[in-house]
Amino acid sequence: MSAPTTRERPSVNTTVLRTGLRRGRTEYLQFARDRRELLTGPVGAVVMLVALVGWQGHGTVPGTGASKAVLMTARFVAYCVFSAALMNLALGITADREEGALLRLRALPGGMTAYLVGRTVSVLGQIATYVVLMLAAGLAFTELTLPTAPGDWLTLAWVLALGTLSVAPIGAALGAVVRDARNAAAALSLAMMGLMVISGVLFPITALPQPAQWVAQAFPLYWQGLGLRSVFLPDSMLAAEIGGSWRLWEAAGVMSLWAVAGLLLAPWLLQRMTRRESGSRLAERRRHSAVRRAY
Amino acid sequence: MTDPAIRTRDLRMRYGRAEVLRGVDLDVPAGGVFALLGPNGAGKTTTIEILEGFRRRSSGEVAVLGADPDEGGAAWRARLGIVLQDWRDHPRWKVRQLLAHLAEFHPRPHDPDELLAALGLTEQAGKTIRDLSGGQRRRLDVALGLVGRPELLFLDEPTTGFDPRARREFHDLIERLAREDGMTILLTTHDLAEAERLADRIAILAGCRVAVTGTPRDLAAFARAGSRVRWTEDGAPREARTPDPSALVWELHRRFGGPVPGLEVHRPSLEESYLDLTRTADDTEPVKAAA
Structure with missing residues (x-):
């Protein structure tokens, strides 16, 4: 027997799209107006960046002549895009599932399409907020300058777009498979931290042992960071990069692979997840978590 | 229809x-x-x-x-x-x-x-x-x-x-x-x-x-179907369930030729029937109360 929702491919029409866009705007505004969310999110990240620049950001990266502070800014932008696309999306979807928002929308004609459009819009808004705030902080507190060559702007645009696209579907897929929001947050943070350490976000990747470099290069975070460094740092920085090159083709290749894999996997997982939801399953999970809290 | x-x-x-x-x-x-x-x-x-x-x-x-x-x-x-x-x-x-x-x-x-x-x-x-x-x-x-x-x-x-x-x-x-x-x-x-x-x-x-x-009226009728009649006969307590307790009591009166010792008639409320039903549900065969 086929599942009830498989043939119910979300119908795409303009009304549903508009509803989804409005939904995304509402969700984004909820994010942008939530003080706690801002403090743990973009505002907190900016404060951390400024503090780190003040503490460690003087002088140049040894042997390169590139500004340490600008390097830090580029790394932070990469990390923020990555974490917003992965964490915020995954945790948002998990919460929507646990609270029943997905179940409610699933029961509406076009509801799943509108939901996904809405989530996409809100996560893109969040990422844009991170990037704009980070770059503004970089302009204000470091020697960072916005690119002047059109080619650099183009690189900035595609690196951000592809960087988001390579991670966001994975975030959605994770949101679909994890069982429990709180455990998921803990596990994800740990994984992110590990990836951050090895991906050249904290210190140059060439300072790491060879195996760690290989692992890092399998993930999109490293490539996005590399792409951003190519935009904001002088070519003298290449002395500290693998192979002494910006390797933009490779960056585009790896990120595209992740994007394609994610885009193939995520819709399938999301559909499977919503099919399994029902009211009593929601209640059951809530009972379990209530019991756990009691201990 | x-x-x-x-x-x-x-x-x-x-x-x-x-x-x-x-x-x-x-x-x-x-x-x-x-x-x-x-x-x-x-x-x-x-x-x-x-x-x-x-x-x-x-x-x-x-x-x-x-x-x-x-x-x-x-x-x-x-x-x-x-x-x-x-x-x-x-x-x-x-x-x-x-x-x-x-x-x-x-x-x-x-x-x-x-x-x-x-x-x-x-x-x-x-x-x-x-x-x-x-x-x-x-x-x-x-x-x-x-x-x-x-x-x-x-x-x-x-x-x-x-x-x-x-x-x-x-x-x-x-x-x-x-x-x-x-x-x-x-x-x-x-x-x-x-x-x-x-x-x-x-x-x-x-x-x-x-x-x-x-x-709800059908169910009330269904509830009454389980009326209980108790009495004492030959020194021992007796009990019967009947949908028509009045007829049973009349029969008992005739059998005893006068007052029935220890006579009790209980018409269960819908609530009692419901509780009874849900308690013994596993032995109950489906019943259709509606005519």
């Missing part, structure tokens, strides 16, 4: 080895309020979720608004209103904002403001949903279930956790909805008084199947 809103035949549900529904037969006519009554764990929620298309049945025939819920598409779904037991979604949205948003999915929705007024939520329209009280949240859930003008509304244990006043107001609301909109309402409850008060027809779910079904 219009088609029934819901019809099930020999509906069965198994989770692993446990059989939760053992052949449920339901006929819910279009229009009016139908109550699925039963103790906790009788399979009410499982039944309603199968009807809503949220859960796949193990076997049996099911038609909801003429369609199999497992095959029902978006157009079919749009004709249903679903109010789950415990919904906590969209906590950060405002009341009116969410109602207006969900209204957009329907071709001819209710006006959100009118609906809020009907449910007594006008004052809360601008409130954030997570700040609502339990009763307000519940009424919002009903508003969200109604906004698309459904033909069939599912209410799963709608008044659980309500204080008596909120419950009474909710009952008035359901009665008004059923009367004015000509909608079919299927509600589950474990509260007999609630079912009697609201429903045109009641099905009692016990022992994983429908034990009795009929109008």
Whole structure:
């Protein structure tokens, strides 16, 4: 027997799209107006960046002549895009599932399409907020300058777009498979931290042992960071990069692979997840978590 | 005669080895309020979720608004209103904002403001949903279930956790909805008084199947069928169950040729019968109270 929702491919029409866009705007505004969310999110990240620049950001990266502070800014932008696309999306979807928002929308004609459009819009808004705030902080507190060559702007645009696209579907897929929001947050943070350490976000990747470099290069975070460094740092920085090159083709290749894999996997997982939801399953999970809290 | 809103035949549900529904037969006519009554764990929620298309049945025939819920598409779904037991979604949205948003999915929705007024939520329209009280949240859930003008509304244990006043107001609301909109309402409850008060027809779910079904009056007649007569004969207590205690007592009087020692006649209330039924459900064969 086929599942009830498989043939119910979300119908795409303009009304549903508009509803989804409005939904995304509402969700984004909820994010942008939530003080706690801002403090743990973009505002907190900016404060951390400024503090780190003040503490460690003087002088140049040894042997390169590139500004340490600008390097830090580029790394932070990469990390923020990555974490917003992965964490915020995954945790948002998990919460929507646990609270029943997905179940409610699933029961509406076009509801799943509108939901996904809405989530996409809100996560893109969040990422844009991170990037704009980070770059503004970089302009204000470091020697960072916005690119002047059109080619650099183009690189900035595609690196951000592809960087988001390579991670966001994975975030959605994770949101679909994890069982429990709180455990998921803990596990994800740990994984992110590990990836951050090895991906050249904290210190140059060439300072790491060879195996760690290989692992890092399998993930999109490293490539996005590399792409951003190519935009904001002088070519003298290449002395500290693998192979002494910006390797933009490779960056585009790896990120595209992740994007394609994610885009193939995520819709399938999301559909499977919503099919399994029902009211009593929601209640059951809530009972379990209530019991756990009691201990 | 219009088609029934819901019809099930020999509906069965198994989770692993446990059989939760053992052949449920339901006929819910279009229009009016139908109550699925039963103790906790009788399979009410499982039944309603199968009807809503949220859960796949193990076997049996099911038609909801003429369609199999497992095959029902978006157009079919749009004709249903679903109010789950415990919904906590969209906590950060405002009341009116969410109602207006969900209204957009329907071709001819209710006006959100009118609906809020009907449910007594006008004052809360601008409130954030997570700040609502339990009763307000519940009424919002009903508003969200109604906004698309459904033909069939599912209410799963709608008044659980309500204080008596909120419950009474909710009952008035359901009665008004059923009367004015000509909608079919299927509600589950474990509260007999609630079912009697609201429903045109009641099905009692016990022992994983429908034990009795009929109008509240049919059920009252069914309850009386189990009248108990006690007396003392040859120094020993005797007891008999009969649908016609008067006839038995007359016969006893004639047998004793006068007063019957230790005579007691007990006509059980509907509530007693219901409790009795749900206690011994596993031995009960399905009974049809309706003529």
